[in-house]
Amino acid sequence: MTSFIGSNQGGLSFPTLTGAAKLAGVIGCPIDHSKSPALHGYWLSKYQIDGAYIPMNVEPADLETALNGLRAAGFQGVNVTIPHKEAAALLCDHLSDRAKAVSAANTLVFQGDGLLYGDNTDGLGFIENIRQYAPQWQPDLGPVTILGAGGAARGIIDALIREGVKQVTIANRTEARARGLVDQLTQAAVASGSMLQTYRLDKIDEPEGPLSETALFINTTSVGMKGQSAFDLSFDALPKSALVTDIVYTPLETPFLAAARAQDLTCIDGLGMLLHQAVPGFNSWFCVKPEVDSGLRAHILAQ
Numbered sequence: 001m002t003s004f005i006g007s008n009q010g011g012l013s014f015p016t017l018t019g020a021a022k023l024a025g026v027i028g029c030p031i032d033h034s035k036s037p038a039l040h041g042y043w044l045s046k047y048q049i050d051g052a053y054i055p056m057n058v059e060p061a062d063l064e065t066a067l068n069g070l071r072a073a074g075f076q077g078v079n080v081t082i083p084h085k086e087a088a089a090l091l092c093d094h095l096s097d098r099a100k101a102v103s104a105a106n107t108l109v110f111q112g113d114g115l116l117y118g119d120n121t122d123g124l125g126f127i128e129n130i131r132q133y134a135p136q137w138q139p140d141l142g143p144v145t146i147l148g149a150g151g152a153a154r155g156i157i158d159a160l161i162r163e164g165v166k167q168v169t170i171a172n173r174t175e176a177r178a179r180g181l182v183d184q185l186t187q188a189a190v191a192s193g194s195m196l197q198t199y200r201l202d203k204i205d206e207p208e209g210p211l212s213e214t215a216l217f218i219n220t221t222s223v224g225m226k227g228q229s230a231f232d233l234s235f236d237a238l239p240k241s242a243l244v245t246d247i248v249y250t251p252l253e254t255p256f257l258a259a260a261r262a263q264d265l266t267c268i269d270g271l272g273m274l275l276h277q278a279v280p281g282f283n284s285w286f287c288v289k290p291e292v293d294s295g296l297r298a299h300i301l302a303q
């Protein structure tokens with residue numbers, strides 16, 4: 001950690017960067033709603049690091065040029081978000097196993113040897129959030145049911161398989177997409193002794209359906225995000241011991257979680273996934289493994 005000159009006005013800390021400051025940031029299109037600058041900014045301030053984390057709006061056609069420019073400018077690396085995750089993975093010289101498995105990267109590191117390394121920490125963020133708020137959860141507690149088959153579902157299912165979950169049921173509005181996801185992840189699932197299956201979304205809550213044996217029920221769809229209507233879904237078939245989680249965190253209490261909570265089910269909101277997925281990147285770029293603490297959560301909620 002570097003000590004450097006800073007000022008403190010009205011309780012806020014305004015560090016002054018030195019010429020040796022470490023630089024990172026997030027690339028997306030659009031980027032103005034990203035919470036990552038506030039998140040990394042909190043840690044930079046907490047750990048008094050001589051560094052900066054900058055939001056950057058980059059059009060898809062400019063991604064490679066932007067990455068080359070950031071490397072030339074001495075950046076340590078960047079996060080990439082929608083719509084760049086798949087394209088970023090293709091530009092990497094090497095990928096972590098989990099980024100390879102989902103063909104998408106969200107955390108890039110410009111290595112000293114000139115190579116670009118890509119990781120995908122979304123699945124890890126999901127698992128760490130569950131572990132933080134439901135330490136009793138274990139992969140062998142029972143099957144998982146997941147709503148949605150987009151990029152977020154892909155990363156989470158890959159992480160669940162790696163953790164040792166033995167059965168995952170995927171229900172998606174577009175069934176062909178769910179089947180495609182099963183095809184994509186089956187090899188990894190078989191290697192881990194896991195079984196993937198699809199189920200009709202409109203029948204997911206029927207009493208004899210997969211919910212009756214589910215230990216962890218996850219919403220990865222955008223249904224319930226601010227302004228969107230909620231699922232018409234019954235939680236009656238779920239065991240009372242089941243955990244329910246939603247990766248949407250705006251609002252924090254989604255209609256999906258509110259309905260589950262009304263049935264006295266244990267619920268975990270999606271904010272922690274965002275916080276935990278950021279840890280490996282910060283650690284790589286700024287050489288400190290940051291803590292996901294209540295202060296960080298409050299700081300992000302106050303944005």
Ligand code: ATR
Binds near residue numbers: 147151174220
């Ligand atoms: P992400 O990468 O965040 O997962 P995505 O790839 O756009 O985003 O996926 C969004 C998910 O939300 C998909 O599973 C989508 O279902 P489709 O594959 O049928 O599009 C799901 N979704 C979005 N709006 C939905 C709605 N109104 N009802 C049901 N599912 C919905």
